[in-house]
Amino acid sequence: MQDYLHSRGGDTGEVPVVNVTPSNRNAVEANRTPSPDSPDPNVGFKSPPKAETEIGRDVEESPLVKHHGETPVPPVKTTGSKPVTLTFQDLKYSVNIKNPNKQTTSDSKYVQREILRGMTGVCRPRELTAIMGASGAGKTTLLNILSCRVGGGGKNKLSGSILANAQPYDIAKFSKFAGYVMQNDILLETMTPREIFTFTASLRLNASPEERQKKVNRLIQDLKLERAADTQVGGTFSKGISGGERKRTSIGVELITDPNLIFLDEPTSGLDSFTAFILISLLKSMAVHGGKTIIFTIHQPSSDIFFLFDNLMILAKGKFIYQGPTRAAVPHFGTIGYQCPEYSNPADYFIEVAHSDKDDDKKFEIMYQAYDDNIAPQIEQEAKAVQNKEIVLAEKVNSFLTSMLLISKRSFLNFIRNPILFKGRIGQSIFITLLICILYFRISKDLDGTSLTNPSNIQIIYDINGAVFFYSISQFMSSAMSVVLTFPAERAVFLREYSANMYSVSAYYFGRSTTEVPFVVLFPALMSFISYYIVGFNDANAGKPFIFALILIFVSLAGNATGILVGSVFSDAKVATNVVPVILLPWMIFSGFYINSNSMPDWLGWIQYTSPFRYALESLMWNQYTDYELGTGIVEQYGYHLGLWGSFGLLAAVGLVARAAALFALKILVKKLE
Numbered sequence: 001m002q003d004y005l006h007s008r009g010g011d012t013g014e015v016p017v018v019n020v021t022p023s024n025r026n027a028v029e030a031n032r033t034p035s036p037d038s039p040d041p042n043v044g045f046k047s048p049p050k051a052e053t054e055i056g057r058d059v060e061e062s063p064l065v066k067h068h069g070e071t072p073v074p075p076v077k078t079t080g081s082k083p084v085t086l087t088f089q090d091l092k093y094s095v096n097i098k099n100p101n102k103q104t105t106s107d108s109k110y111v112q113r114e115i116l117r118g119m120t121g122v123c124r125p126r127e128l129t130a131i132m133g134a135s136g137a138g139k140t141t142l143l144n145i146l147s148c149r150v151g152g153g154g155k156n157k158l159s160g161s162i163l164a165n166a167q168p169y170d171i172a173k174f175s176k177f178a179g180y181v182m183q184n185d186i187l188l189e190t191m192t193p194r195e196i197f198t199f200t201a202s203l204r205l206n207a208s209p210e211e212r213q214k215k216v217n218r219l220i221q222d223l224k225l226e227r228a229a230d231t232q233v234g235g236t237f238s239k240g241i242s243g244g245e246r247k248r249t250s251i252g253v254e255l256i257t258d259p260n261l262i263f264l265d266e267p268t269s270g271l272d273s274f275t276a277f278i279l280i281s282l283l284k285s286m287a288v289h290g291g292k293t294i295i296f297t298i299h300q301p302s303s304d305i306f307f308l309f310d311n312l313m314i315l316a317k318g319k320f321i322y323q324g325p326t327r328a329a330v331p332h333f334g335t336i337g338y339q340c341p342e343y344s345n346p347a348d349y350f351i352e353v354a355h356s357d358k359d360d361d362k363k364f365e366i367m368y369q370a371y372d373d374n375i376a377p378q379i380e381q382e383a384k385a386v387q388n389k390e391i392v393l394a395e396k397v398n399s400f401l402t403s404m405l406l407i408s409k410r411s412f413l414n415f416i417r418n419p420i421l422f423k424g425r426i427g428q429s430i431f432i433t434l435l436i437c438i439l440y441f442r443i444s445k446d447l448d449g450t451s452l453t454n455p456s457n458i459q460i461i462y463d464i465n466g467a468v469f470f471y472s473i474s475q476f477m478s479s480a481m482s483v484v485l486t487f488p489a490e491r492a493v494f495l496r497e498y499s500a501n502m503y504s505v506s507a508y509y510f511g512r513s514t515t516e517v518p519f520v521v522l523f524p525a526l527m528s529f530i531s532y533y534i535v536g537f538n539d540a541n542a543g544k545p546f547i548f549a550l551i552l553i554f555v556s557l558a559g560n561a562t563g564i565l566v567g568s569v570f571s572d573a574k575v576a577t578n579v580v581p582v583i584l585l586p587w588m589i590f591s592g593f594y595i596n597s598n599s600m601p602d603w604l605g606w607i608q609y610t611s612p613f614r615y616a617l618e619s620l621m622w623n624q625y626t627d628y629e630l631g632t633g634i635v636e637q638y639g640y641h642l643g644l645w646g647s648f649g650l651l652a653a654v655g656l657v658a659r660a661a662a663l664f665a666l667k668i669l670v671k672k673l674e
């Protein structure tokens with residue numbers, strides 16, 4: 001830690017935290033921070049000298065930071081690395097937006113808005129490439145395009161080429177040699193950083209369990225996550241690890257496979273300047289020691305951080321106004337009349353320069369012109385000259401069954417730790433069971449078994465039917481809502497992991513279901529057995545309570561499947577929660593309880609056949625009123641005619657269809673990504 005502090009002073013100008021060894025001294029010297037008052041005007045746009053680190057070896061010496069004064073962690077065998085040079089040429093991207101100037105009907109409704117306007121660039125291995133620019137300049141869009149997260153589908157247009165070592169790539173290939181740390185940390189709240197790393201390592205690393213463990217420990221040390229490693233990430237329900245620790249965990253997830261190319265969108269946002277400095281130093285060390293190509297967007301770097309960048313790209317309104325060595329940026333802008341004031345942070349100055357006001361067209365014209373004249377030709381030449389070299393692609397290591405088991409294990413932990421999914425449901429079940437037992441206590445004890453039309457019997461029958469209806473609604477709702485509230489957050493993690501090629505949609509879905517289903521079965525089963533005799537439902541034979549429980553279990557399963565379906569379609573829990581009533585209310589009203597099945601208008605009556613409540617209610621009623629003093633006339637009065645097993649079978653079928661639809665929805669979701 002002292003070394004970090006010492007190196008921040010800039011008295012030596014050496015690259016902080018990178019250990020200077022005879023083999024990399026050249027690189028470190030090359031990155032010396034120039035004195036602000038004597039910028040070297042002769043610095044051109046050639047690449048700085050490279051560290052003489054040996055790339056492509058089987059055993060990495062130390063891909064990450066070597067801790068000063070500490071015993072270095074023993075080297076971990078990695079899949080080996082081969083440097084990647086990323087180039088993009090004449091990248092143009094425009095989106096279709098509503099025409100803001102539409103006045104007459106002859107004006108078109110939509111117009112194309114150019115986001116990127118012909119960008120060519122080169123990002124080299126062993127370098128930190130920082131992309132800077134005002135908010136809305138197109139930085140994230142550029143990263144998303146380079147990482148194949150954004151394509152030219154629909155009315156959005158994308159043109160130009162993106163190459164890694166002169167080879168084109170798609171998202172599937174990208175995930176095998178590169179990692180993308182998005183701006184928002186997408187982590188499962190109930191997991192600890194150690195568990196997250198271990199899970200990722202198990203799915204992505206082709207190594208023995210001991211090696212994986214070593215790698216995880218090493219990553220935790222390198223990312224300085226020792227203190228937070230065993231604390232749950234936390235978030236909505238509980239305070240967990242800090243923002244900086246979350247960010248480092250997100251970065252760790254991408255580093256576990258040792259990718260040769262790493263993208264990071266605003267890795268330092270929300271971090272204090274010192275933590276930000278440590279993070280960028282770590283990336284710098286990875287670039288120099290590990291031969292990696294590291295590209296990130298950044299807002300407001302301190303001057304210490306700024307001078308760690310090797311390659312700087314500055315964007316203004318979707319075009320470059322600068323690209324080249326960081327230390328050459330000040331002289332470049334100086335020559336066109338934008339001289340960075342002495343003692344001020346060049347990063348702040350460049351952002352100010354790149355910011356646009358209404359009447360800035362002239363300013364940008366000068367900058368674009370200077371870029372086109374002095375920088376662009378060299379970059380274009382360099383981009384064309386990149387040679388076709390091999391890219392090391394990570395192999396997919398796990399079978400369907402292994403991924404499913406790993407996902408199932410994680411889901412189990414998530415389930416029992418998530419307060420909504422487990423503790424909440426226990427509390428809810430106890431509360432509802434108590435309420436039912438008190439309210440409907442021995443409900444049928446005064447039933448006079450002689451006549452259906454006896455007024456006191458009618459009242460009791462209404463109560464029994466009300467209890468039966470309440471059972472189905474409560475089971476369906478609590479089962480669906482717990483998933484609707486938690487699944488959208490998990491969905492983001494699923495999408496991130498799926499994009500990283502960690503598992504297939506089916507492995508995820510079935511892995512998750514195998515853990516969830518036992519819980520979904522447990523709650524209604526317990527509730528039914530506890531309350532059946534207390535309420536005083538039909539006990540003509542011992543099979544009745546079991547059939548009662550079985551029906552409620554299937555109601556709960558249908559609720560769970562509907563929850564996953566809604567949660568897969570909507571990414572925001574709030575939206576998903578609002579959508580649930582839109583589906584549930586029609587199902588409830590068409591269940592036959594509020595309006596008799598025979599009284600529904602023909603053209604709308606079909607809705608009842610999609611409703612799990614209708615089948616649940618009918619099967620529960622047949623179960624209640626067969627072998628009963630008053631006979632089954634009551635069931636028939638509701639217009640139910642399917643019989644116990646007929647309605648039960650259709651209830652199971654609705655659940656199955658919802659489950660299949662949820663899997664289908666997830667498949668469509670990932671298709672959209674591709």
Ligand SMILES: Nc1ncnc2c1ncn2[C@@H]1O[C@H](COP(=O)(O)OP(=O)(O)OP(=O)(O)O)[C@@H](O)[C@H]1O
Nearest residue numbers: 095096097115133134135136137138139140141142
């Ligand atoms: N799909 C889209 N539809 C409409 N506008 C879009 C779309 N994608 C990006 N934009 C617009 O493109 C511009 C660039 O967006 P981008 O997210 O790349 O900016 P940025 O440089 O990353 O900004 P910030 O620093 O604030 O993150 C913005 O004005 C944004 O509104």
Ligand SMILES: [Mg+2]
Nearest residue numbers: 139140141297
């Ligand atoms: Mg952005």
